[in-house]
Amino acid sequence: MADIRYPLSFNQITAKTQWTLRQAIEGCARHGVTGIAPWRDKLAECGVKPAAKLIRDAGLKVSGLCRGGMFPAADAAGRKAAIEDNLRALEEAVGIDAQCLVLVCGGLPAGSKDIAGARRMVRDGIAAILPHAKAAGMPLAIEPLHPMYAADRNCINSMAQANDLCDELGEGVGIAVDVYHLWWEPGLKAEIERAARTDPKRILAFHICDWLMDTKDRLLDRGMMGDGVIDLPLIRGWVEDAGYEGFAEVEIISSRWWDVDPDEVVRLCVERHRTVC
Amino acid sequence: MADIRYPLSFNQITAKTQWTLRQAIEGCARHGVTGIAPWRDKLAECGVKPAAKLIRDAGLKVSGLCRGGMFPAADAAGRKAAIEDNLRALEEAVGIDAQCLVLVCGGLPAGSKDIAGARRMVRDGIAAILPHAKAAGMPLAIEPLHPMYAADRNCINSMAQANDLCDELGEGVGIAVDVYHLWWEPGLKAEIERAARTDPKRILAFHICDWLMDTKDRLLDRGMMGDGVIDLPLIRGWVEDAGYEGFAEVEIISSRWWDVDPDEVVRLCVERHRTVC
Numbered sequence A, B: 001m002a003d004i005r006y007p008l009s010f011n012q013i014t015a016k017t018q019w020t021l022r023q024a025i026e027g028c029a030r031h032g033v034t035g036i037a038p039w040r041d042k043l044a045e046c047g048v049k050p051a052a053k054l055i056r057d058a059g060l061k062v063s064g065l066c067r068g069g070m071f072p073a074a075d076a077a078g079r080k081a082a083i084e085d086n087l088r089a090l091e092e093a094v095g096i097d098a099q100c101l102v103l104v105c106g107g108l109p110a111g112s113k114d115i116a117g118a119r120r121m122v123r124d125g126i127a128a129i130l131p132h133a134k135a136a137g138m139p140l141a142i143e144p145l146h147p148m149y150a151a152d153r154n155c156i157n158s159m160a161q162a163n164d165l166c167d168e169l170g171e172g173v174g175i176a177v178d179v180y181h182l183w184w185e186p187g188l189k190a191e192i193e194r195a196a197r198t199d200p201k202r203i204l205a206f207h208i209c210d211w212l213m214d215t216k217d218r219l220l221d222r223g224m225m226g227d228g229v230i231d232l233p234l235i236r237g238w239v240e241d242a243g244y245e246g247f248a249e250v251e252i253i254s255s256r257w258w259d260v261d262p263d264e265v266v267r268l269c270v271e272r273h274r275t276v277c
Helices: A022-030 A040-046 A048-057 A076-096 A116-138 A159-169 A188-196 A233-241 A262-273 B021-030 B040-046 B047-056 B076-095 B113-138 B158-168 B190-197 B232-241 B262-273
Strands: A008-012 A035-037 A064-069 A101-104 A140-141 A172-180 A202-206 A248-251 B007-009 B035-037 B065-069 B101-104 B140-142 B173-178 B204-209 B248-250
Touching: A008 A022, A008 A262, A022 A035, A022 A048, A022 B262, A035 A188, A035 A262, A035 B232, A040 A048, A048 A076, A064 A076, A064 A116, A064 B113, A076 A101, A076 A116, A101 A233, A116 A140, A116 A159, A116 B190, A140 A159, A159 A188, A188 A233, A202 A233, A233 B021, A233 B262, A248 B248, B007 B021, B021 B040, B021 B047, B021 B262, B040 B047, B040 B065, B040 B248, B047 B076, B065 B076, B065 B113, B076 B101, B076 B113, B101 B232, B113 B140, B113 B158, B140 B158, B140 B204, B158 B173, B173 B190, B190 B204, B204 B232, B248 B262
Parallel strands: A008 A035, A008 A248, A064 A101, A101 A140, A140 A172, A172 A202, A202 A248, B007 B035, B007 B248, B065 B101, B101 B140, B140 B173, B173 B204, B204 B248
Antiparallel strands: none
């Protein structure tokens, strides 16, 4: 295991309620954080071109744009609309020079109990945007989400499944490895190794936070690194050994941290990244 | 797929706050439910021998005793205490003629981030009680729990993992298939088929409820069959094809249903079992 630490990137949702994109960019610069991952709603508020200039001027890189995906829909019109929205997301990702477009692939269409069908819709949706992504030189990062989001957010729920999907879709599609979603997966080490054997290598992003032992909320209770039960250095080592060379992107979705001074949040992210990750 | 429906068993936690074990037994008998699955705390209140007589007199069978397990602990004394508690659970299961002892295997020991180590403790704990279980003729049913319980309740989180563990432990250990925990698993059908190829067949229990699209609570918001997104007939068909011949045990852990007249809960379980399972 190489003795390196990834540079830190700040996923904007970590200070979702406190900061605009401009404020987040300034906050990162203030704390020596060299990467940022904007969300599309915040990017839209700011405007893509002004955001790109702010990010560039602050000396930041964009570890990923959150998010495309959400492909399954109850009818063809819905699926077409999702693809069109993903094409807009691709343009935005290119506009801010993102290292990847993160895909939260979508759950079950309204009224459906067909998770296998939803998974086929995800595959077909990614296949539909892939030629555009390749033409634009924008890697697509499938982010497998924890199985507790299989119904309502994302039916791609393990590293094994994401690898299978990448195998099927071919070049241009990779994986965002988020410790929160994957730490429990029994075969995680082997599946990260599998992602390292592809050419080009498949891991496009590495997201960090922590799983709190007594998680109170299914969506809004992710933990600060070090406050939970995930062995972060262990998983980082696997990702390093897989040849990943990007950022460690801190993405803490937590109503608890949204109540804290965002400068203190970033300061603590920097500290924990140095001490426990 | 055979055209059969499993007889219904009522897991007592479905009316945890409303009924004692005696009341649950009487309730089942009143509604024509022929199986029951007691929890150990309720069994202790009633006493094993009185409970056995009540169950027998009501013409019920015990689809399983909830629960053994909880093997991982921070030190050897804790692990020894867990094994001793499991031996008592075995005696109780025998005492009420349960079809299996359900094992909720346990999560991370206090202060630990070593999930692989916890999984080894589970394997070793089951191995320690297995000779006693075999001598008593009591099958041990590993119940894989949803990955959202990996930290605090059970580090066995998929059918694939449960199958691997059964392979390692050998005869006397099988699996409780609970749709709530496993519905999302991409390889579920194949893993149920795998469990059918062993001799004796590995599936010892089949638990039903539903996953609500907008699940509000990580622990206490399971849905009544038909109110959620799980394709119950599909998974039942897989279990049927695997040769399972026991009960469909309804286990709804939900503070919502604990506020309802338990006779109405059982009545609805019977109805939904007939109409949507």
